Amino acid sequence: MANITPARVADNYAELYPGGDAQATECSMNLLQVSDLLLGNVAGLIKPYDVTPASGLVLSILRDADGPLAPNQIAERLIVSRATVTGLVDSLERRKLVKRRAHPTDRRMVLVEITERGREVTDIFRPLVHRHERDWLAGLTASEKTTLLALLARVQAGLVE
Amino acid sequence: MANITPARVADNYAELYPGGDAQATECSMNLLQVSDLLLGNVAGLIKPYDVTPASGLVLSILRDADGPLAPNQIAERLIVSRATVTGLVDSLERRKLVKRRAHPTDRRMVLVEITERGREVTDIFRPLVHRHERDWLAGLTASEKTTLLALLARVQAGLVE
DNA sequence: GGCTAATTATAAGGACCCTAACTACATTGG
DNA sequence: CCAATGTAGTTAGGGTCCTTATAATTAGCC
Numbered sequence: 001m002a003n004i005t006p007a008r009v010a011d012n013y014a015e016l017y018p019g020g021d022a023q024a025t026e027c028s029m030n031l032l033q034v035s036d037l038l039l040g041n042v043a044g045l046i047k048p049y050d051v052t053p054a055s056g057l058v059l060s061i062l063r064d065a066d067g068p069l070a071p072n073q074i075a076e077r078l079i080v081s082r083a084t085v086t087g088l089v090d091s092l093e094r095r096k097l098v099k100r101r102a103h104p105t106d107r108r109m110v111l112v113e114i115t116e117r118g119r120e121v122t123d124i125f126r127p128l129v130h131r132h133e134r135d136w137l138a139g140l141t142a143s144e145k146t147t148l149l150a151l152l153a154r155v156q157a158g159l160v161e
Numbered sequence: 162m163a164n165i166t167p168a169r170v171a172d173n174y175a176e177l178y179p180g181g182d183a184q185a186t187e188c189s190m191n192l193l194q195v196s197d198l199l200l201g202n203v204a205g206l207i208k209p210y211d212v213t214p215a216s217g218l219v220l221s222i223l224r225d226a227d228g229p230l231a232p233n234q235i236a237e238r239l240i241v242s243r244a245t246v247t248g249l250v251d252s253l254e255r256r257k258l259v260k261r262r263a264h265p266t267d268r269r270m271v272l273v274e275i276t277e278r279g280r281e282v283t284d285i286f287r288p289l290v291h292r293h294e295r296d297w298l299a300g301l302t303a304s305e306k307t308t309l310l311a312l313l314a315r316v317q318a319g320l321v322e
Numbered sequence: 323g324g325c326t327a328a329t330t331a332t333a334a335g336g337a338c339c340c341t342a343a344c345t346a347c348a349t350t351g352g
Numbered sequence: 353c354c355a356a357t358g359t360a361g362t363t364a365g366g367g368t369c370c371t372t373a374t375a376a377t378t379a380g381c382c
Contacts, residue, residue, distance in 0.1 A: 004317070006313070019292045082331090108328065213338085214337090215337075215338065242340060
């Protein structure tokens with residue numbers, strides 16, 4: 001098995017990059033690495049249900065919504081383009097997990113509705129993912145998770161400026 | 162501009178997922194979201210130099226190595242398959258940023274060598290990325306970054322088990 | 323009626339990754 | 353020595369996810 005360890009900057013980082021911050025770079029590298037591992041784990045977990053991370057998010061959003069949503073709204077929540085949502089909905093519709101319907105009043109719009117089968121699949125894979133999330137982060141105490149969340153929120157703020 | 166905020170679980174998470182841990186789920190969601198933002202920022206930053214995140218990593222690895230590396234070694238460091246490295250090296254070679262050479266003794270192997278132009282490009286985009294990493298994380302103090310790194314390392318440990 | 327804005331869909335493409343199969347070569351054990 | 357096995361790199365084929373640009377439709381407003 002691959003022996004994966006936290007990413008480190010070079011020893012001579014400081015002299016190579018006078019304007020840099022070795023800690024900031026290490027944070028970036030490890031943020032990316034940990035996310036990649038996490039995403040891979042999730043992908044492997046839900047693959048048996050024929051769901052991918054992105055389409056799983058769409059299902060999840062629809063499952064929790066009060067009713068059908070327009071692709072537009074889904075795109076906003078996923079922070080992707082509407083064209084991307086079109087493709088994701090296409091693939092979900094092929095698998096009969098969602099269904100497109102006409103908007104009752106605005107005929108430009110489409111409403112995406114989760115099907116009964118979509119609900120069933122979502123209600124299976126999502127608890128599974130959540131249980132694994134719990135296990136993956138079992139090494140952190142509740143207060144450490146609180147700290148991590150607060151730090152991530154601050155990093156995010158710096159990234160969207 | 163999109164108003165991106167930290168991801169939150171539903172209010173009724175606890176009753177929906179009795180076996181779950183809302184904090185763990187929020188950590189996962191935000192880890193992925195922050196990484197995605199970070200990767201997007203980096204990609205936009207290096208795009209003018211005609212470098213993508215993955216090929217930039219290959220260049221970076223070669224730039225810091227003592228000499229040429231075998232694709233095998235690059236794949237190990239990137240944690241991707243050899244086939245992926247073949248493609249990345251192909252694209253870098255097309256742009257004259259790296260060059261393939263025969264291994265002196267083992268004729269199964271190839272050595273990938275960064276070119277002078279590759280060094281120049283790397284020496285331009287990498288300091289730029291590092292300065293931005295510093296700015297993106299400027300909202301965190303040194304000790305907070307230390308904390309974040311420690312927490313990420315622990316999360317990683319939970320992910321590779 | 324006519325203009326502008328909004329919405330979805332389509333087309334074309336790029337970045338990134340994988341597995342499986344294949345070739346060439348090296349190594350090992352009889 | 354040589355047959356079997358292992359290793360390195362590539363190729364072929366595929367999949368996911370995302371983009372921009374464009375088209376077609378409709379809404380909303382003057």
